[in-house]
Amino acid sequence: MEKASHLSVIIDLSPTQWHLSAQTSNQYPLSIETFLSQLLAFLNAHIASKHENSLVIFGALPGKSVLLYSSTELLSDDVPSLDANSYLPFKLVDSAVVQRIMNEFDAIGELEEEPPCALVGAVTKALCYINRITHPSSTTAGVAEDPSIVHDPRILILSVSPDLSSSYIPIMNAIFSAQKLALTIDVCKVYGPDTVFLQQAAHLTNGSYIYLERRDALLQYLIMSFLSPTSIRKILAVPKQDKIDFRAACFCHKNIVDIGFVCSVCLSSTHYLLLSCDLAVFCQPLPVCSTCRLATLVP
Amino acid sequence: MPVQSLKNTDVIVPQHAPHPLLPFLQSQSQTTLTRLYQRPSSCLSIFRLLGPIERQLIMNLLWLESALSAATMSAWVLPEGKNAYDSALTVMTGLHIAPNSAVKLALNPTFKSGLRQAITGGGNTGSFGVPTDKDAKRQSANIENLDAYALERWETILHYMVSSGQGQNPTKPSQGVLYLLQRSGLMNNVHGAALQITSSGFQFLLHSPHDQLWNLLLQYLHMAEERQMDLVEVLSFLFMLSTMDLGREYSTEPLSETQKAMLEDLRDYGLVWQRKTSSKRFSPTRLATTLTSSSPPLPSSHSTGGSRMADGTGAVALSSGAAQQGFIVLETNYRIYAYTDNPLQTAVLNLFITMKYRFPNLVVGMLTRESVRKALGNGISADQIISYLTTHAHPQMRKNNPLLPVTVQDQIRLWELERNRLKSAEGYLYKDFASQADYEYVLAYAKQLDVVLWENMAKRCFFGTLDGHANVRGFIERRTGSV
Structure with missing residues (x-):
């Protein structure tokens, strides 16, 4: 029996970036309205694929992250009235997502300076959510046959903001958790320059990172690359990036560095030696390592 | 005792076993299917019955305005998935979802617009069922009652079947159900007396409820063809039920005559609940709303049945024992x-x-x-x-x-x-050959045709299958004739 798949979608909702994205000076202007309508069609396609497919949507807003929709729990009491021309679960998603995003945007108000988007917060919440549904409480242990138990969790990040170098360490930590949970992180870069960290996230979790070139064809990109669960990706290929920026951010100034320096003492205690990115990296040789407080031998 | 290598049944079924309804749909004519695809709810339900690769392919093609060249699409297929991809295309062609063409890939326009409409909503086909307003006077049936009703109906049928051979007198299901059971060969009346369960009936009992349900519905569809019911209406009504929301009431007004007649049958099977037979509204039960899913259609009778949250979204609760039927x-x-x-x-x-x-x-x-x-x-x-x-x-x-x-x-x-120590086969025994050479010559020929079941060199005879007889006889005749 085919298993249900779970999709966690993280939408980057930075008002500034979306404003820039909608500018007509872009080659393919994309406003958040068009973006949402295409995204909702994609989400409906995910729900349509299988009755048991589950869906969670998180929004990364300036300074906070919120749960916009969850197919397993009802966030608001007002169930939209039935109408004879639409399938109720689709309608629930659409109205819930749009409504919540409107509310959140209204609540932002006038700000002097927009705080950076809490993308990491949203990713972490998504990870926690998946951890919860993939490891059901012990009372129901043994219902391995339950089709509602998720076997193929995925996270899809729709990013518009540039890299936030201060979030390097939390992002790397999130990637390691994702690897442990054996889930896939897909990234769609809808607007703005390539982000180094998300490229690494997709690469390290065997997901796909797509830079949206034709932004008017968003829906087709989403469906071709991100709709299929991992079992199908073994048959129908999905595009992966051909070159990945593996650069790390240094621990001292949070700059992305080409050449990094690693403490020779605490290196040995690092868990993820192979991945070479959980190391404490500095942009210049330091006499005393800021992580382990030991004098290092400067070559 | 002979030790056999026994295969382990616990292995996961490889690939997606095609849904039992698909062969039936494939046997239908293109016009029937195209009429069916006019309703968005039917498109959505059929889409769900398909295998995962078919679904992905349909989605890839759904939003394209022009046809895609077949070479472009197959460029996405990894070498090891070639067979799966080809068989997926065959299924789609059989259902007339994608016209058969070696060059271009595109969706049937009716199916495309139907599925698009299902996903985006809108239109005015009313194919997802027209809900009724809340009735202030009478409380509508809640989910628990619906579950109990469906369970009671379904178990009545099964219980009747299982106890028919044991001389007990359980509650009889309605005449329509009995006829269906008899038609489907699950039960028959040997001595003109009471119905007796057949061997396929016994096998039926051990299937999962989902398979049982579709098994009966398929028979119902075959019967509908004979009863001159419009198959498109029958199918689209079933698909409409499968997209409805559990615990709501829908109006019977927009239904066609055929579909109103179906309501009565489906009530007997426990798919639909109505307060009175003349009632203007009906509620689908869990048996109906899970038709296109793989979640258990029946709450197990000894759990409380609260496996889903009562929010009416059909969302499966996280930690409840939806599948705790194990006992x-x-x-x-x-x-x-x-x-x-x-x-x-x-x-x-x-x-x-x-x-x-x-x-x-x-x-x-x-x-x-x-x-x-x-x-x-x-x-x-x-x-x-x-x-x-x-x-x-x-x-x-x-x-x-x-x-x-x-x-x-x-x-x-x-x-x-x-x-299974004895195996029987019909055939012919060839014996009394004139000479050993004669015998060996004919035997060699028969072996070439692969029709020999048994041979005995000492007695100069061998046994051949029924279908090989004409050839072997012709061979012997030609031989004796030429001598």
Whole structure:
């Protein structure tokens, strides 16, 4: 029996970036309205694929992250009235997502300076959510046959903001958790320059990172690359990036560095030696390592 | 005792077994299917019945305005997925979802617009069912009552089947159901008297409720063809039910005459609930709303049935025991403990075990040679017994690996092999050959044709199959004629 798949979608909702994205000076202007309508069609396609497919949507807003929709729990009491021309679960998603995003945007108000988007917060919440549904409480242990138990969790990040170098360490930590949970992180870069960290996230979790070139064809990109669960990706290929920026951010100034320096003492205690990115990296040789407080031998 | 390599039934079924409805749909004409695709709810339901690769392909093509060249699409296919991809395309062509073409790939325009409309909403086809306003005077049926109703109906049918051979007199289902059971060959009346369960009926009982339901509905569809009912209306009504929301009431007003007539039948099967037969509204039960999903269509009768949240979204609750139907503990000493008070489950178990004791919530029995042979005699296969025990195993059993004790599994299979020591085949015996050379010459020819079942060199005779006879006879005649 085919298993249900779970999709966690993280939408980057930075008002500034979306404003820039909608500018007509872009080659393919994309406003958040068009973006949402295409995204909702994609989400409906995910729900349509299988009755048991589950869906969670998180929004990364300036300074906070919120749960916009969850197919397993009802966030608001007002169930939209039935109408004879639409399938109720689709309608629930659409109205819930749009409504919540409107509310959140209204609540932002006038700000002097927009705080950076809490993308990491949203990713972490998504990870926690998946951890919860993939490891059901012990009372129901043994219902391995339950089709509602998720076997193929995925996270899809729709990013518009540039890299936030201060979030390097939390992002790397999130990637390691994702690897442990054996889930896939897909990234769609809808607007703005390539982000180094998300490229690494997709690469390290065997997901796909797509830079949206034709932004008017968003829906087709989403469906071709991100709709299929991992079992199908073994048959129908999905595009992966051909070159990945593996650069790390240094621990001292949070700059992305080409050449990094690693403490020779605490290196040995690092868990993820192979991945070479959980190391404490500095942009210049330091006499005393800021992580382990030991004098290092400067070559 | 011959030791056979027994295959392990616990392995996950590879690939997606095609849904039983698909062959039926494929046998329909293109016009029928195109008419069916005019309704968005039908498109959505059929889409869900398809395998995962077909679904992905349809989605890839859904939003394209122009046709895609077949080479472009196959460029996405990895070498090891080639076969799966080809068979997926065959399925789509068979259903007339994608016209057969080696060059271009595109969706049937009717299907495309239907599925697009299903996903985006809108239009005015009303194919997802017209809901009724809340009735202030009468409370609409809640989910628990609907579940109880569906369960009661369904178990009445099964219980009737299972106890028909035992001289008991359970509640009879309605005439329509009885006719359907008889038509489908699950039951028949041998002596013109009461209906008796057949061997395919016994096999039917061990299937999962989902399979049972579709099995009966397929028969219903075949019957509908004979009753001159419009197949498109019948199918689209079933698909509409499958997209409806559990616990709501829908209006019968927009239904066609055929569909109103169907309501009565579906009520008997437990798919639809109505307050009165003349009522202007109906509610689908869980049997109907899970038609296109793989979640259990029936709440297990001894749990409270609250496996889903009562929010009406059809969302599956996270930690509840939706599949906690397991109640059987099987020990290596062939003892079976079944934690159930359900007479139907007891009766089904009784098909292949010897009952020892019965308690209010527990049945204890033994798998014995006699009991299993009785079941095998009824036409139930060893694999069916094992798969029934596997699917209904108690959660405690799930900690074991393999799930069922290997000794018991093997023994059940060996008991089955015991019955198959004799194999019969129709054919012809060729004997009294004039000379040994003659005999060998004919035998060599027959062996070439691969029609020899048995040979005896000393007695100069051999036995050939029925279909090989004409050739062998012709050969002998030609030979004797030429001499």
